[in-house]
Structures are given as structure tokens and as C-alpha cells.
Amino acid sequence: MTPRVALERTRSHLDDRLFAEAPAGPPITVRHALIWAMIAVAATTIQLLRMWSSLPLESLWAEDGGTWLAGALAQDPLDALTTTYNGYLQTLSRLVAEPVAALPVEWYPAAMAIAGAAIVTGCAFVVWRASAAQIENAYLRGALAAMVILLAVVGTETLANVTNSIWFLLFACFWTLLWRPASLSTAIGAGLLVFLVAVTNVGVAFLLPLWLLRLVAIRDRRDLVVVVAFAIGLAVQLGFSWNEIGQRGLAGDDATPGLPAGVPLSIEPYWDWDLVPAFAQRIVGGAVAGQAINGYLWEQLGAAFVIALGAGALTLVGVALADRRTRILVPLAVLIALALFLVSGYQRWGAGGFFFLWPEGESNSNAAHYMVTPTLLVLSALFVWLDAGIGRGASAGRTGALQAGVAVFVVGSALASFSVGETTTRGSLPWSEALAAGRAECRDAGVTEVRIMLNKPPFDGFPLPISCGELE
Secondary structure, eight states: OOOHHHHHHHHHHHHHTTOOOOOOOOOOOOHHHHHHHHHHHHHHHHHHHHHHTGTTTOOHHIIIIIIIIIIHHOOHHHHHHOOOOOTBOOOHHHHHHHHHHHHHHGGGHHHHHHHHHHHHHHHHHHHHHTTTTOOOOHHHHHHHHHOHHHHHHOTTTTTTSGGGGHHHHHHHHHHHHHHSSSOOOOHHHHHHHHHHHHHHHEEEEEEEHHHHHHHTTOOOOHHHHHHHHHHHHHHHHHHTTTTTTOOOOOOGGGGOSSOOOOOOOSSSOOOOHHHHHHHIIIIIIIHHHHHHHHHHHHHHHHHHHHHHHHHHHHHHHHHTTTSSTOOOOOOHHHHHHHEEEEEEEHHHGGGGGGTTSSHHHHHOTTHHHHHHHHHHHHHHOOOOHHHHHHOOTHHHHHHHHHHHHHHHHHHHHHHHHHHOOOOSSSSSSHHHHHHHHHHHHHHEEOOOOEEEEEEESOOOOOOOEEEEHHOO
């Protein structure tokens, strides 16, 4: 077999099993545009409602104020965009902050919260469109898109802010790399998205195996646009962050901003084998049963439940290997999820492992933003297998009923964890009160700049430095 024949055969396998042609979308009409606009507004509103007790329109989350808005107010736009944070570029967060910083200061919280929720809504739309070739069943595909909005493993830190929308963007990038759009114009849009994600979240490096497969499978300009855009974006990201990846950006005395001073982080990356069962405990369990149900079962069953979850994940991968449509995509999604979780845990493992591992008899939403992409990837693997890998010997009706039933169960489990707001880490200090305190300090102390607190102690990290002129 000549190299050319081998390459062509490999491409054919990849076309058949990973990069199938996406069906053409329906024509865009005024009616369709209105429907999608209403869905977008509803999805964005749902995220704000999930956070309502944390006052999402009247409070800023951590870096949204103390890093992105602070940078937009104090730095030249180009300087801000090329400044790394926590070791890597976070371009989209800074791009959003630039126009928001030009608004009246009273509008900052609502603008950042709505922008963050809108970004996540956009990711749900991308997942719905990009997964059409791999998940043909509308119930399953709709459930996957809905889970971007309703994901149960999120916590107060994850929703209604721009900072942690980057983890939903990373998941959208995964599906965009699998997407082979029907037209060149749509492919250009997909390329712009993967470029933006690459210069926003260094986690795209975990998608390199998928990108390499897409590189091998290049057929035309549509593929080339997506492949090149990802490569350029990652090159820019690494060019700015290569020497800084792994830095934690911690405040003085090794304290974690937003956490009590007595909660330290190890300065150096730290490996703990408890990360392996934690993956089954937090990611596999969260994907299937949602936060509330998964946490309850862990508290009641303990290690036996984690063993069952791990066995279930291994079984899913093993069964998927037997089907041509799933033998690459399902294991690949699970392995990327596992690698992302383990490396994040290695980099961010706190003293005692409290961030990632649930203690015996307890459950929580600690480090929730690190759970987003791995959980959605595991859900994707499950739905791809359900769409293509079941029903051997079963009637189409029974298979369709099972697919719909799983979709309803997953979404229903997520709804059991709908509300994630609380007023400890966000919302304890309404923005209007914080501004009033800042204005009083400007007036009484005669200073030219004050630090606006985003929350009450002890979760009062990331204050927003702002000039008294801006407050006036």
C-alpha cells in the first residue's frame, strides 16, 4: 500500500467516523430569526434566574471586576489584551470589559452578568448546530445543547459572569473542530470561533489530538479555514503564555482571592491519586445524575457509588469501541475530559484536596468551573453512543424511546439542581452599597482613587480600583 493510498484510506475512515458532512441548516427567515432570538433571551434569562439569590445584576464576580474591568479602566486596550492572567491570555474576557468600562459605573454588574450568560447561550447554539452530524437524534442533541444552559455541576462562581464562560467556550470549540459546515462562509465563522477560543483559554491544548485528526482529514477550503484558525490562535496563545503557564496569580501570603485567608494553595503543582476516583465522583456522576442527586448518592453509598460510576465509564468506552461510528469519538471525548480534569487538579489541588475531591459523607460545588468542560464532554460521549451505538436488534421505536428517556432523565436531574445562587461568595454586598461606600471615601478622605469591594469579608478579594472621577 502506497503512502498516498494509506492517507486516503485514513481520511475516509475519519470522514466516516468523526468528520461527517453536516446537514445544511434551514434557510434564515424573519420568522426563524425571531424564534432563535426568543430562545436566546430565554436561555440567558434562565442562567440569571439560576443565580438570582446572588444578585447577578447587582453584583460583580471576582475577576470580572478586579481584573477585566480594572484592566480596561487602567490600561491601553492593546496593553490589556496582551496581558496574561493566571499564566495565559484571556482575550474574550478583556474584549467584553472594554466597552463595558465605557458605561456608567452603575451598569457594570448587569452588563458583565448578561454578557457572560449570553456567551454561554451562544455556546449552546454552536453545540446544537455543530453536533448535527454526530448526534442525529433531535432529543439527544437538544438535551446536550440544553445542558450547556442547565448544567448541574456549576456553582455560584460559574454562571452569569464573563470570567468562567471560557469553560463553556472550550466545550463549544471541541464540537466546532468536529463540525464540517456545509458552506465556506459558515466554515469561516467556525474558524473565527476556534481562533477566539484559542486566544482565550489555553485549555484548547487538550484538543490538539482532535485538531491533528482534522488536519489529516483536510478535504477542501472549509477544513483548511478551521484547521489554520486553530493553529494560529494556539500559536498566539503560547507565544504570550509559554513561560507563564502554571502560574497561579495568587495574592500575598499564598491566600486564594475570594477565599478565607486560612485556606492556602500549594505554590507548586501537586499530584494526588485521589484525583482518579474524584473524576468518577464529580464528573461521571455529575454528568449522569446531576449535582443534587449525585451528591446525595455519594453521601449515602460512599466508595461503592464511585466504583460503580468508574465501572460505568469504562463500560461505555469499551462498548463504544465495538461500533464504527463511536469507536473513535467516544473514547476521545472521555480521554480529553479525563486529561483536562487530572491536569487541572494537578495544577490547582488545594491543601487537603478540598477543591476536587468530596470528603466522605459530604458534597459541594468546590472548583465548579473546572468541572464544566469535562462533564459536558462525558455527556457528549454518552449521547453519541446512544445515538449510534444502541439498538442492535431492537426496534426503532424502542431505541427512540430509550434515547428520549435518557435525554429527559439527564435534563430532569439537572433541573433538580437548578438554583445555584447564594450570598456568601457573591451578592453579600449589593453594588449600589459598594458604590455609596466608595463615593463616601472619596468625599471624606480626599483621595483620588478607591477600591470598590465586590463582596463582604471574608470573601472580599478582587476589589475594583476606580478613580473618584469615574464615581462622580
